[in-house]
Amino acid sequence: MLLGLAAGASILAVAIIGLIIYEIVNSASPAISKYGLGFFGHQTWNNYTVFGAATLIFGTVVTSAGALLIAAPLGIAIGLYLSLFSARRTAAIIGPLVEMLAAVPSVIIGLWGIIVLGPFLRSTIEPWLHDALGFIPLFGTPSATGSGVFTAIIVLGIMALPIIAAITRDLFLTVPSELKDGALALGATRWEMVRGVVLSSMRPGIASACILGVSRALGEAIAALQVIGSVFQISSNLFAPGNTLGATIAIQANADNSKLQVASLFYLALVLLAIELLVNLAAQAIVRHYRVPSASGPTIVAAGAPN
Amino acid sequence: MASLDYTRPLTASGNLRRRRVVDRLMRGAATAAALAAVVILGLMVFAIAQRGGSQLSVAFLTQNPPEQLYAAGGGIANAIIGSALMVALATIIALPIGVLIAIYLTEFATARAAGPIRLALDLLYGMPTIVIAIFILGLLVVGHGQTGFYASLALAIIMLPLIARTTGESLALVPKELRDASHALGISRWRTTVGITIPSALGGIVTGTILAVARVAGETAPMLLLASVFDNTKTSFNIFGQALPNIPYEIFNLAESGGTVNVAKAWGAAFVLVVFVLIANFVARALHHRSTRMMTGR
Amino acid sequence: MSNKTQTRSPYSVMDEPHSEIDAATAPVVAPLAIEVADSKDETPPSREVVFDLRDVSVYYGQALAVAGVSLEIHRNQITAMIGPSGCGKTTILRSLNRMNDSVSSFRLTGSCTYHGNDLYASGVDAVEVRRRIGMVFQRPNPFPKSIYDNIGWAPRILGMRDNLDERVEKALRGAALWDEVKDRLKTSALGLSGGQQQRLCIARSIAIEPDVLLLDEPCSALDPISTASIEDLMQDLKNDYTLVIVTHNMQQAARVAERTAFFSLDVSGGQRKGILVEYDDTATIFTRPADKRTEDYVTGRFG
Known part of the structure; x- marks a missing residue:
């Protein structure tokens, strides 16, 4: 009986995935048949009649890439600090x-992003970047409100950061102490040991940690919605408002909309689902292919330290 | 190759000085990154404590919002109750299913059967909550309207992989000898699982459940799609009949509607939610340490 | 400094060695005939002192791990450290190149000098110390890189980039590994056998031209044939380097070392601590030890 229940529950988990995919494809089908692949090239998102995802895909990719650019180096550095550089006691405080x-x-x-971070970026960081690097189109006129792609990048970066930090820390803790000792005994400094023995042998695991981090940024709807400004446009200016797939679904999806709009939102969800499935499968494939220690999401791990 | 003078002093000299500088720089950078993360957390906690703490009062926790959206006073009592009900129902749904999946994976499944199930759990774990929310919207809400139960279903799907994973981890820690001993006594497999394995892994199951609760208590995307149309001046217990007010949507809505009074209330609600989440994480961490120490003797 | 080197007398110990003497790694079949290293240079004339330890004690936190060790280690000799588990041999060995630094509770008292320089003086750079005093570990620990990069890595970071190919070849020849790997230098070092891996680790150490090689039970994870080849190699290496070896295997100490230090556990005063019991020419330690405890140990009466 227990076996039956347990097997049933497991089948349910697989069925949920199937059902999610089916339901989203099915609900999106009116939009798919109306727009086809042109959906991805179309920039207009008119709340009643015309729907195109180009601005949203652009916004999602730019914010996630920017978030990764911030979170990856910082997160890996924190992973190194917690696993190899800090004293055991310090790691036991900072890790949690x-x-x-x-x-x-x-x-x-997101609340902190609109009320505290956004205004600070608008009044301090954005003008400073604009003055120093304004000749690059990325750093255009500072935003009017503090909401915009740049604020979204920082907020999503903050959300991806602890994921990358926790996974890489667990990864670096698996480096055998014999290897580390071997490098140190050859007259290497700690950093040389890290670069030569730890980072070089852990590249696949680090890549998969970054993928899982960016996956959080890609799929985040609420915080992005709160700080990005919700404007359907493609702008070279990072400080301008924009929009993302998740944010648009979050604010527009309710049962009262026109059928075509609901279907278009499901089409967006399908895009998001496809990106996420690809990204997660890629992370898994890397882990499996290189047989690196499993880099799954952060669970609670006793903060370890070097010895 | 010129032989080196091994008798010279053991201080850093030659290129080691430059290498030492690089070493210090890189370690300093790593330390700075860790401090940056702590500072960000500190700034956030400070903002929440400063702006939200001042909102806190007995009235804030025990009263419902005022009739007028921008009026001062009132509280978030109905949102606290609604969140508690929806999260509780989600837990009631997800906990047995999650534990059963973990049992199947660790106790029964062949490698071939385990593959797709693990993959499904990993994909669910990485699935954006907005996608899960719109899935429930399309499946149940379109044509029927929102209810607290539908929101609970979305939360349960989010909880499922979390509970299954932590339960699986703690089941895997139960020594094989313990099971073998039970089997040797002629006790059936499922009795062993129910009588020996699950109780031994109880710490891990509780830890995983607390973490999952803490995680979904703040989930906003499902609430926006599935529990956002309600009379916010009333408390509702009718979880199967209507959408229930809840804290995440309250924070989102107050912040979006703007105005000093509402934003201040948003911080107050954020304070309540963060305190709950942090306490839950702290308890889970403490339990985790205790139970792994019991299981591994470390 | 004695010249009691008439040795070569086979010295038999009891049939059943203590479990500390790892039977698997002992190529000698019982009854154990210990053959003492052949000291060809009859009287070692006042050898140059490389390490000079005076009353060295090691603490981990409050706990005293090793107490009051005094010994001199001489240039171009093989010095063995033997004794039962937990007697502090490895601790002392790792103290010689500051490998214990990463243990935060580690503390050392007494004087520990290397060519007259205090190893633990302030201003001493542990990285510089290890650059001169290399170490080979219990289990072979090649980096997950190619054979070539295993050897070339340290010379590169140390700034010895000129003629790297020659340096790699010389190191591999020095470790008697060249002929076996010269055709597959670009393949992963993890594909080598255990014995080859350990010789690779020795090659890796000598590629940066150190002064001293510390060997921490280098053969404990190897089969008898690999063990024999490492022991042969050590005899070659001592012409260029000073070697210090920790071993569980008494026969090995007897075969390879000129000098042997016997460590033991001292439990007097209710405190378990490692002590140096006796330090002398290997022949003396194994044939006419001055201390009863040494005699008990080398004859197998005590582990």
Whole structure:
């Protein structure tokens, strides 16, 4: 009986995935048959009649790429600090704090993003970047409100950071102490040991950690919605408002919309689902192919330290 | 190759000085990155404590919002109750299913059967919550309207992989000898699982459940799609009949509607939610340490 | 410094060695005939002192791990450290190139000098120390890189980039590994056998031209044939380097070392700590030890 129940529950998990894919494809089908692949090239998103995803895909890719650009180096550095550079006691304090950052609900990070971070970026960082690097189109006129792609990049970066940090820390802790000792005994400094023995042998695992981090940024709807400004446009100016797939679904999806709009939102969800499935399968494939220690999402791990 | 003078002092000299500088720079950078993360958390916690803490009062926790959206006063009592109900129902749904999946994976499944199930759990784990929310919207809400139960279903799907994973991890820690001993006594497999394995892994199951609860208590995307149309001046217990007010949507809505009074209330609600999430994480961490120490003797 | 080197007398110990003497790694079949290293240079004339330890004690936190060790280690000799588990041999060995630094509770008292320079003086750079004093570990630990890069890595980071190919070849020849790997230098070092891996680790160490090689039970994970080849190699290496070897295997100490230090556990005063019992020419340690505890150990009466 237990076996039956347990097997049934497991089949349910697989069935849910299937059902999600079926339901989203099915609900999106009116939009798919109307727009086809042209959906991805179309920039207009008119709330009643015309729907195109180009601005949203652009916004999603730009914000996630920017978030990764910030979170990857910082996250890997934190992973190194917690696993190889810090004293055991310090790691036991800072490690949980970093994990706590991952536990803050996105709506609260978004709230902080609009009320505290956005105005600060608008009044300080954006003018400074504009003055120093304004000749690059990326750093155009600072935003009017503090909402925009740049703020979204920072907020999503903050959300991806603890994930990359926690996974790479666990990864680096698996480096055998014999290897580390071997490098140190050859007269290498700690950093040389890290570069030569740790980073070089852990590249696939680091890549998969970054993929899982960016996956969080790609799929985040609420915090992005709160800080990005919700304007359907493609702008070279990072400080301009924009929009993302998740944010648009979050604010527009309710049962009262026109059938075509609902279907278009499901089409967006299908795009998001496809990106996420690809990204997660890629991370898994890397892990499996290189047989690196499994880099799954952060669970609670006793903060370890070098010895 | 010129032989080196091994008797000279053991201080850093030659290119080692430059290498030492690089070493210090890189370690300093890593330390700075860790401090940056802590500072970001600190700034966030400070903002929440400063702006939200001042909102906190007995009235804020025990009263419903005022009739007028921008009026001062009132509280988030109905949202606290609604969130508690929906999260509780989600837990009631997800906990047995999650534990059963973990049992199947660790106790029964062949490698071939385990593959697709693990893959499904990993994909669910990585699935954006907005996608899960719109899935429930299309499946149940379109044509029928929102209810707290539908929101609970979305939360349950989010909880499922979390509970299954932590439960699986703690089941895997239960020593094989313990099971073998039970089997040797002629006790059937499922009795062993129910009587020996699950109780031994109980710490891990509780830890995983608390973490999952803390995670979904703040989930906003499902609430926006599935529990956002309600009379916010009333408390509702009718979870199967209507959408229930809830904290995440309350924070989102107050912040979006703008105005000093509402934003201040948003911080107050954020304070309540963060305190809950942090306490839950702290408890889960403490339990995790205790139970792994019991299981591994470390 | 004695010249009691008439040795060569086979010294038999009891049939059943203590479990510490890892039977698997002992190529000698019982009854154990210990053959003492052949000291060809009859009287070692006042050898140059490389390490000079005076009253060295090691603490981990409050706990005293090794107490009051005093010994001199001489240039171009093989010095063995033997004794039962937990007697502090490895701790002392790792103290010689500051490998214990990463243990935060580690503390050392007494004087520990290397060519007259205090190893633990302030201002001493542990990286510089290890650059001169290399180490080979219990289990072979090649990097997950190619054979070539395993050898070339340290010379590169140390700035010895000129003629790297020659340096790699010389190191591999020095470790008697060249002929076996010269055709597959670009393949992963992890594909080598255990014995080859350990010789690779020795080659890796000598590629940066150190002064001293510390060997921490280098053969404990190897089969008898690999063990024999490492022991042969050590005899070659001592012409260029000073070697210090920790071993569980008494026969090995007897075969390879000129000098042997016997460590033991001292439990007096209710405190378990490692002590140096006796340090002398290997022949003396194995044939006419001055201390009863040494005699008990080398004859197998005590582990």
